[in-house]
Amino acid sequence: MNVININGKLISAYTENRGYEVSNLLIQYMITARSMNMTYDEAMKFIKKAEGLGSIPGLETITELLRRIGNPQDELNIIHVAGTNGKGSTISFLSGILAAAGYRTGIYISPVVFSYREKLQIITLDHYTDDFEKNKDSNQNNILHVEYISEEDVCRTLEIIKSACNDMTNEGYAHPTVFEIETAMAFLYMKYQQVDFLILETGMGGRLDATNVIRHPVCSILTPVSMDHMQYLGNTLEQIAYEKAGIMKSNSFAVTSLQAPEVLSVFKFKAAELNIPLFTADSSKAENVRYYDGYTTFEYPDANKHEKYSIQMLGSYQVQNAITAITTARYMGSMGYAISENAIKSGPGLVRWQGRFEKIAASPDIYIDGAHNEKAALNLRDSIEIYFTNRRLIFIIGVLADKDYQCMLRILAPLADTMITLTPDNNRALPSYMLAACAKLYCGKVYDERDIEHAIERAYIEAKTGDVIIAFGSLSFLGSLKSIVKARKDERNNG
Template sequence: MTYKEARVYLDHVSKYGSVLGLDTIRELLRELQDPQKDLNFIHIAGTNGKGSVLAYTSSVLSEAGYRTGRYISPTVVSYLEKIQVDQIPISEDTFARLTEQTMQAIDRMKAAGKSSPTVFEIETAIAFLYFKEQHCDFVVLECGMGGESDATNIIPSPVCAVFTAVSLDHLGILGNTPEEIARTKSGIIKPGCRVVSAPQDDEVLAVLKYQAARNGCPLHTVNAADIQILREDYLGQSISYQEYQDLPVSLPGTHQAVNATVALEVIAGLKQQGYSIPEDAIRRGFSGVRWFGRFTCLKREPLFFVDGAHNPAAARCLRETLERCFPGKRLILVMGVFKDKDYRNIAAIMAPLAASVHTVTLPDASRSLPGQTLALVMQEYCNENVPVQAEPSIDAAVRSALQEAGKHDVIVAFGSLSYLGAVAESVEHLFMQDL
C-alpha cells in the first residue's frame, strides 16, 4: 500500500461518520496485539487549550531526553502531523505500512461479523502501533471529542489525566451544560493516575473532584493567583509560577500562561514519580514551542495573525490578547466557522473590535456556515459604518484584507482551525507575487 492509497482508504471510511464508544476500537486493538498496553500516557481532555498543553508538555519531555509521542486532533497544516515522535511527523511510508496492517486486522473483524471501525478509531490504532514501534517513553494524547466514550480512552490508566478549561462546545453530543460536559470528559480519570486541571468554574471542578475521589486519584488544580505575567507581546511572554521564576513562554495571552502552568503541574507530578526533568529542559521546552493556529504571526508589516477561536471561550481569549497587545490599533478581521458552532456569540465578542470584516465559507462547505450568512450576523454586532464583506474565497479574503491594511494595522483570521492552513498558504502565495 502506498501513502496515497492509504489516504484514499481512510477518506472512504470517513464517509461513514463517527460513533462514540469503545467496543469497536477494543476489538481492533485486540487484533493488533494491544499496543496501547505497552505505553505510558498523559491523556488530555477539555474544551480549549488541549493542543497547547500537549505542545508544552511533550516539548519539555523531549528536551529532558524522553522519547515522546504526540497524538493531535484536528491537524491544521499537514495530515501527518497528527502522529509525531519528538515533534517529527510519521513518514508517508511508515503511515502506509501501518495503515495496511490495520486494514488487514479490520478485514479479519469483518469476516468474524464484527463492526467496522470509524476513521478516528483507525487513526488512533495506527498511532498506538507507531508509538510502540518507536519505543516511546511517553505518549501525550489529545482526546478527539469528549472523554469517556472517545476512542483514545481505550488506554489503560494514564500516568496523568489532564483537564484544560471546560466550557460549552459540541452541545447535544457531550451534554447541554458545563456540568454535563465535564461529566463526559471526566471519564478519562482512571484508578492510579494523577489528575491535573486548569482553573475551572465551580460546577466543573465539583465533577472533577468527585471523579478523582471516586477513583482514588490526587487532584491538582492550577492556582490562577500564583501566575504572574512579567512581560508580554505578540511574540510570547515571560511568567512566574510558584518556584519557577521568569519562565519564557513562546505563545502570548493569559490563557497561554494558564496552559503553560497546567503543563508545569503535569511535570511536577512526573518528577514526584521519580522522572528526571531539570529546569533547563522546562525552559528550553517552553521557549521552543511553535503551535500553528494559536495566535500565530504570519507576517509583520502589516501584522497578520491566525487563531483557532472557534467557540465563545476561545473568542474571549483572543479578544483579551488583542486588547492587551494592540490597544488602539486598527483591526481587520477575517472569519470562517462551522455551522454547528455558537457563531452568534463569537460574533458578539469579536465584532466590536473590528475596523472591517471579511467572512468566508470554509473548504468543507457541507459543515461550513455560509460566508454570506456569517456576514449578516457580524454586521449585527459591528460598530456603525464598519464594512462587512462576504468574500468568494479564502484567497479573496486574504487579498482584500492585505490590500486594505495600512502598515501599522493588524489582520486576524480566526474561527475554525480547518481553514487556517489555507489562509497561511494564501499569505505566502500573495507575497511571492507581491500582491
C-alpha cells in the same frame, strides 16, 4: 487458523473470539516490511472513505480493532489530555519539558492545520552548541527536533489497520470510524517508534472518546472546559465536565487547569470516586506577567521560590496552558520520573504551536488563531486588547455549523473595523452568507467573500499601514490561508 494478506505475503495468526491475537514480533515484521502494497494516495483514499462514517461515540469498535492488532496501547506510557480549549498548547508545552528532560516524546493531536502527518509527531531535543559539556545542564542553545510520521509509516500502519477493518466487517462488526482508525495508527506507530511517552489528545469529550480505550495512563490532564459540541456532550457545563472527567483512571493522578466551580466539582467527585489525587494548576498565582513582541515572561511559585519562565507562544491564555504543563511535570517528577527543575524551567520556552495566535506575515501584520468557541473567543479578545491597542482590525472568519458562532461574533465582531466571511472546505462548514448575516449585527462593514482566496484578497485591499488582519475560527482553513499568504510574499520578494 486465519490468514492475513500483508505486503503480498500470507501470514497466519491464531484466532480467539473471532479476532487476531497478533504477536509483538509479527507487528514489528509487518510494520518494518520493506515492500508495501499501499501507496500514500491509497492511504489517503482509505481515510477519506472512512470520514464518511462520521463520528460514533463508544469504545466497542476501537477495542475490537486494537485487539486485532495486538493492543499496542498497553505497552505505552500515556499522558491523556481532555478539555475544551488549550489541549494542543498544553501538549506542546509538556512535550518541550519532557524532551528537555531527555525523553523521546510522541504526541497525537487533532485537528491539524497544515499537513495530515501533523497528527503524529515525535519530539526530541537537539543540542546545537559550541560547548556541549558546559551547557548540557542549562539547555542553552538547545532546540527541539520535531518529526512528523513519514508517508511510508502512514502506509505501513494503515495497511495493517485496513486489513483488520476488512476482517471486522466480514465478521459482522461495524467498520471503524476515521478517528478510531487514526487512534489505532497512533498507538501502533508510537509503539514501533519506542517513544518514552505518548501525549494523547482526545478527539471529543473523553468518556466515550476512542482514545479512552487506554487503561493505565501515567496521568490525566484536564484543560479549561466550556460549552462546545453540545449535541454530543450535553447542554450544561456539568454534563460536559462529566464526559471530560471520564478519562481519569485509578492508580494514576490528574491535573486540572483552573475551572468554573461547577466543572471543578465534577472533577473532584470523579477523583474521589477513583481514590486518586487531583492537582490544580493555579495560574492565578502567576506574577509579573510581561507580554512582548515574540515572547511572554512570567513568574510562578515552586515551593518557597518563584521561578521565571519565558515562552514563545503568544496570547494571554498561553500562560495558563504553560502552567498546566509545568504542574503536570512537577508531579510526575515527584512520583519518580526523572524530570529536572531545569527541564521544567527551560522546556516551555523551546516550543512553538502553529495556528494559535501565530504571526504569519508583516506589512500588513497577519495573525491566525484557532478560536472556535466561546472561551477561545474570550481568550482571543484578551490577546487583541493586550497586543493591538488603538490599531485598526480586519477579521477573516470561517466556522463549522455546529459551533456557537453567534456567541463568538458577539464577543469579537465589535472589535473589528471590517469583517470578512468565508466557507471552510469542510462538510460541516457554515455557509459564509449565513455567517455574514450574523456578523452584520455587530459590525458595520462586512464582506461575504465565500472562499479563502477571495477573503485574503479582500483583506489586502482593505488593509492600510498599521492595520492588523486576524484570521480565526475553524482550524480547517488556516493552513490554506497561511500557504496563500506565503505564496504572495514569495511572489512579491521575487518580483
